[in-house]
Amino acid sequence: MTQTSPHATGSDADLITAPLTYRADLLKDQVVLVSGAGSGIGKAIAVQCARLGARLAICGRKADKLEATAELIRGLGGEVLVRPASIRDADDVGRLHAEVWQRFGRLDHLVNNAGGQFPQAAIDYSVKGWNAVIDTNLTGTWHMMQAAARGWRDHGTPGSIINIVTVIWRGMPGVAHTCAARAGVIYLSKTVAIEWAPLNIRVNCVAPGAIATEGMDVYSDEAQRDLPRSNLMQRFGQARDVADAVTYLAGPSGAFVTGEVMVVDGGNQVWGDQWTIPRPDYFGGQRP
Ligand SMILES: CCCCC/C=C/C(=O)SCCNC(=O)CCNC(=O)[C@H](O)C(C)(C)COP(=O)(O)OP(=O)(O)OC[C@H]1O[C@@H](n2cnc3c(N)ncnc32)[C@H](O)[C@@H]1OP(=O)(O)O
Numbered sequence: 001m002t003q004t005s006p007h008a009t010g011s012d013a014d015l016i017t018a019p020l021t022y023r024a025d026l027l028k029d030q031v032v033l034v035s036g037a038g039s040g041i042g043k044a045i046a047v048q049c050a051r052l053g054a055r056l057a058i059c060g061r062k063a064d065k066l067e068a069t070a071e072l073i074r075g076l077g078g079e080v081l082v083r084p085a086s087i088r089d090a091d092d093v094g095r096l097h098a099e100v101w102q103r104f105g106r107l108d109h110l111v112n113n114a115g116g117q118f119p120q121a122a123i124d125y126s127v128k129g130w131n132a133v134i135d136t137n138l139t140g141t142w143h144m145m146q147a148a149a150r151g152w153r154d155h156g157t158p159g160s161i162i163n164i165v166t167v168i169w170r171g172m173p174g175v176a177h178t179c180a181a182r183a184g185v186i187y188l189s190k191t192v193a194i195e196w197a198p199l200n201i202r203v204n205c206v207a208p209g210a211i212a213t214e215g216m217d218v219y220s221d222e223a224q225r226d227l228p229r230s231n232l233m234q235r236f237g238q239a240r241d242v243a244d245a246v247t248y249l250a251g252p253s254g255a256f257v258t259g260e261v262m263v264v265d266g267g268n269q270v271w272g273d274q275w276t277i278p279r280p281d282y283f284g285g286q287r288p
């Protein structure tokens with residue numbers, strides 16, 4: 001975590017002590033695998049699941065960030081498997097899932113949170129830049145989904161997948177690559193929700209709006225100033241807002257929910273301009 005980021009995920013103390021929305025044994029003994037759990041939303045999800053009694057497996061590329069999350073979980077008396085891995089690497093993902101089953105003998109929920117992008121006009125994308133975003137957000141997410149489904153099929157146990165996406169419905173100027181990738185994940189999720197229903201696997205998505213995390217640091221000062229004004233609440237959401245939505249879908253409250261997208265965006269899907277690159281003169285130029 002960038003300690004100086006104005007968008008850091010609340011303090012570690014907040015993650016550990018903030019009042020819980022759900023009862024403290026909601027996920028008792030369940031096993032939750034969270035990708036990208038070394039920072040931001042993923043960290044908040046992992047710590048919240050641990051506070052609700054779950055055993056955690058966490059992955060991401062950077063071991064030191066994962067260890068910091070793991071320390072918090074162990075401090076809560078929780079159990080955690082730390083496994084640095086890139087979701088872009090299908091073989092690595094396969095080994096990660098094998099390790100989860102070996103360690104815990106079960107997997108209950110996969111939370112595909114790892115992802116990211118950079119702001120740039122689409123017309124300027126390099127092939128490498130496009131591929132980096134698609135490989136991470138669409139293909140990497142798919143590697144994780146398929147590995148989880150195969151595990152549940154082979155063990156004959158139920159499971160649920162929760163994919164973190166974005167609010168794509170009115171387009172996302174400045175991050176077209178991620179908009180395309182997340183749209184792919186949403187319709188992939190709806191499709192396999194059908195195909196995997198006979199396997200007792202639920203598949204859902206959570207679509208956050210602008211959430212205050214260190215991931216925001218990739219955007220310009222102007223974009224960071226404007227993004228919280230792009231919704232009806234006129235502010236950033238918090239990582240725990242997303243963690244609560246994930247918990248709703250993972251808990252008994254989600255038992256009859258599949259193929260769905262839960263939007264947590266302060267109303268941005270109905271109102272608010274969202275430019276992550278300078279707004280062209282054609283659309284009024286300068287931001288407010
Ligand atoms: C609702 C509000 C709107 C915004 C909604 C979403 C907000 C968020 O999601 S914020 C939180 C997410 N976190 C991030 O986005 C963190 C930063 N992004 C990443 O780390 C991305 O995962 C990644 C895909 C950019 C990283 O991939 P990786 O392969 O590790 O990246 P590289 O640094 O190796 O770059 C590969 C390639 O991509 C192009 N590129 C990267 N950054 C930029 C940039 N700022 N501008 C233009 N192009 C960029 C570039 O082609 C890179 O290759 P090289 O040129 O050879 O470095």
Ligand SMILES: NC(=O)C1=CN([C@@H]2O[C@H](COP(=O)(O)OP(=O)(O)OC[C@H]3O[C@@H](n4cnc5c(N)ncnc54)[C@H](OP(=O)(O)O)[C@@H]3O)[C@@H](O)[C@H]2O)C=CC1
Pocket residue numbers: 035036037038039040041042059060061062063065085086087088113114115116117136140164165166167207208209210211212213214215216
């Ligand atoms: N903050 C926001 O406003 C919004 C965020 N989102 C999405 O929510 C998710 C979490 O974002 P947020 O917490 O804000 O930002 P962060 O940048 O803090 O989190 C992204 C996490 O993904 C991990 N990651 C990136 N690439 C890979 C990879 N190839 N394999 C494994 N892990 C990877 C990173 O860890 P490491 O670098 O160690 O690999 C990092 O911990 C992302 O998918 C993001 O796009 C969606 C909508 C809005």
